[in-house]
Structure formats: structure tokens, C-alpha cells
Amino acid sequence: MNKSIPIKGVIFDLDNTLLDFMKMKEVAVKSAIRGMIEAGLEIDEIESFKDIISIYEEFGWENQKVFDVFLTKSIGYVDNKFLAAGIVAYRRAREANLLAYPNVNRTLVNLTKLGIKLAVVSDAPSREAWMRIYYLNLYHFFDAVITFDDSGERKPSSTPFEMALKKLKLKPQDSLMIGDWPDRDVVGAKQIGMRTAFAVYGDTFGTKYSGADWDIQDISEIITIIKQINNIV
Ligand SMILES: [Mg+2]
Numbered sequence: 001m002n003k004s005i006p007i008k009g010v011i012f013d014l015d016n017t018l019l020d021f022m023k024m025k026e027v028a029v030k031s032a033i034r035g036m037i038e039a040g041l042e043i044d045e046i047e048s049f050k051d052i053i054s055i056y057e058e059f060g061w062e063n064q065k066v067f068d069v070f071l072t073k074s075i076g077y078v079d080n081k082f083l084a085a086g087i088v089a090y091r092r093a094r095e096a097n098l099l100a101y102p103n104v105n106r107t108l109v110n111l112t113k114l115g116i117k118l119a120v121v122s123d124a125p126s127r128e129a130w131m132r133i134y135y136l137n138l139y140h141f142f143d144a145v146i147t148f149d150d151s152g153e154r155k156p157s158s159t160p161f162e163m164a165l166k167k168l169k170l171k172p173q174d175s176l177m178i179g180d181w182p183d184r185d186v187v188g189a190k191q192i193g194m195r196t197a198f199a200v201y202g203d204t205f206g207t208k209y210s211g212a213d214w215d216i217q218d219i220s221e222i223i224t225i226i227k228q229i230n231n232i233v
Helices: 021-038 043-059 066-074 082-095 104-113 124-137 156-166 183-190 221-227
Strands: 009-012 119-120 142-145 176-180 193-197 215-216
Touching: 009 156, 021 043, 021 082, 043 066, 066 082, 082 124, 104 119, 104 221, 124 142, 124 156, 142 156, 156 176, 156 183, 176 183, 176 221, 183 193, 193 221
Parallel strands: 009 119, 009 176, 119 142, 176 193, 193 215
Antiparallel strands: none
């Protein structure tokens, strides 16, 4: 791949690339547990946290019935008093802790100033992805947002990447993908000829070798990378 071709567009993964999804989940789940305990549910705080995380791992991170499953496992049925206490505490904590990583806003502003087109490609459901983008106030930056509901295929399928590039009116070789999941973000983008950056700061897998063209510790590093490639001083 010719690394010197100017970059005209950047496609971002959303969760754990633009926003700290796992941190938000952790804080929100812990709040939910404390909320349920305060409502009178007799459970162990630490064990319950492990149980709920394993329910997410089993049924998916977007599962909306996690506390129903948890209550059924813990006390044998869904008590709506405890369920409400958990959900309300969860939502309040989620709202307060859904935060972009450091330098995300500055980086997107700077890329826009350089005339770089921006898009999001996410495996999250459309509604949840858009909610997160709105919470973060990032909705003005993106020319395209392609979610699982738009493409019907998860990364590393080339379909969502191709859909985003079509909307940006760019070719794969003119663009850069940045994501935290090598097997999906890097592999998917690389196979169609995009350049790739691995978001080390969002890594939850303990990745040793990302396979990306660049491993970045901070999102703002992509400004430096693009300036170098595009010969901007
Ligand atoms: Mg991700």
C-alpha cells in the first residue's frame, strides 16, 4: 500500500474509540447494584457486578433485559421495585459518565479544518449509536454514520465501510480507519485497501499485535499522521 497518497477522509469506530464505553458500563452497572441494594435487595455488591458483566458477555452489550435476567437469577423472579431501582440508577449514571476520550473534540475540529471528511462505522444498533453521538455532542462532525441497522452486516464485513465511503464520495485508498478492535476495525478496513490506525487507549483485549499501520495512544495523533502524509506544515 502506498502510504503517501493524501488522506481525504477518516472513518471512526464509535465505542471504545470515540467514547469510553466500558468505563460508562462499569460505573452504570455499579450504580444500578447500589440502587437495588438501597431498595432492599439483599445481594453482594462485588459478586453482583461479576454476575451482571457475565450476563452482558453472554447476551450482548446492548441487551436491554440484563437486570431482568439478573433478578431472576438472584431471587427467582423479576421484582419491579428492584428492577426500577436498578434501571433508574443505571440511566442516571450512564448519562453522567458517557464521555468522549480526551482530545476527541479537538481532533474532530482540527480534522474538519483540514478539510477531512468524517464518518462513523459502528456495529451498535442505530438508535443506541445515535444516542451516544448526541450525548457527546458530536453529531455535527460526521458526513456519514453507518450502524449495524444500516448495513445489516458487522465488521469486518466490507459492506459498512463501503457504504460510509460511498457517502463520503471517497475511495478506500484515500481514507483512514481508526478503531479499538483489530479483528473487526483493522481487518475490515485493510481488506478493502484503507489505511488503519489502532486505538491503543481503547483496547480491552490486551492486544499485542494490532496489524494496523499505526498504533495510537491518543486520538490526536491522527492529526500528526495526516499532516505528515498530506504534506501540511
Ligand atoms: Mg469499538
